[in-house]
Amino acid sequence: MACCPEGSLPSLQTSYEPRGKEIKVKDLDAYLVGQGSRALIVAYDIYGFGRTSGRARAVCDQLANEGFLVIMPDFFRGTAWPVGKTFDDTMGTWLKTMPYEPQVCSDVHANVVPYLREQHGAKCIGMAGFCWGAWLIQKVSSVPEVLSCGVSFHPSLQIEETLFGGSIDEMIGAVKCPQLLMPAGNDLNMVQAGGQVITKLKASDIERVRDGSRIHAFPDMMHGFMLKAALDVGDEKVKRDVSAAFRLAVDYFNKYMGEL
Template sequence: MASAACCAAGPPVACDYTPKGTISKIGDVDTYFVGSGPKALVVVYDIFGFSPQLKQVCDMFAAAGFNVAMPDFCKGNPWPLENFPPKDRSELGAWFGTTGKWETSIRPTFIPAVAHMKEHRGAEVVGVTGFCWGGMIAMKAASLDPDAEGGVKAGGTVHPAMLSAELAQDVKVPVLIMPSGEDPDHLPVKEVLDKKPFGDKCQYRRFDDMHHGFCAARGDWANAVQATRAAEAIDAFVKFYTANL
């Protein structure tokens, strides 16, 4: 089910940006690649798929020294821009239960992406970053065995959707959680993570003056305040992954 903040935030914002990376395949999945090095990030976009904003985020991660892959998890079937916010939320719920479902759709793409980064792009350790719906997916990925195929060593999300204490129960690695002012209180999630052996490595920051989606496809970075907050979120990600990967 879509979160209220997700639907209330409105449609994506046009962004004039020329990406620095390239798109090639992991198996049959188009993937945006940028950067190099031993520390890799697999980026999970929001429901709108590839956007100039998130390609720019990937480029910023790469400029900070990370080896980045953003697969097309929706395989060319993101939620259509012209149908957001949806008049009938049940349609979006059906999308989450099919195209956007971790177990049957996203996980079979995510695990090969992690393996690809290690086998073909020189990564020694991999983390995951997710935006909006992708934040929930990032927490699912952070719940995999970190030492198994497809496992990650750290996870992070900004303005996550569908985050819950129940979801946090299974998390196995340190995570960074950065809700917007429109997102639910993250303290129930923090209470769960605080009890884990790595709880002191988890980090949290609220962007109370920002709307849900400000760091992804809904981000209007021509707005100086939004651009500043997005840069602050990226900086927090970079510091967190530098310390935990």
């Protein structure tokens, strides 16, 4: 598939009531929650920004509970993958309408980052991403002195090559901050332990990228588990791994936030 591997979880409807607020950052919609000088930018999966995007806003709220200021911008600008639509060949066509440059790049570096620093006094910024959002983290991480670290859940980094004609090695070779990747069992080999991505990160010329980057795989989970695996159906493995992945992310942010 263009983005999500075969067997990926479909959209998830929840009754969760978010406790943050929707704001405007210039002309960009965003969900904002929490406070503090440590800020996290959350980049969602293909289902986007709205209340139909599984647990995306719930995860933002959980991160805020851990002491972070959290913002989830609507990088898709209202054009998320439709809930209930099957994963078909049109997904690639749709995603190709949102390359990193110029709009998404501008949304991050001209809108969101200055907003966090100037309006909220953010001293350091990390980034959490899911599926497509994990690819965005790698792109943002190529700019020096922006992110302290990145955490990617079930990453779909292959779109750099399959959709945008780039090179995985070149994209990862440009990363300037440490990365934690948490692939599911059906994610591609390139993002698994011993795969292309971690191998390239561990060969970085930047010491803190080499030393800090790591992978923690969740082989019992399917792509999308962090936002779209149901937690209320008695599957103890899902509850175990969603909880573990969240804790790993928080611990990683606490360790590396503040370093540039």
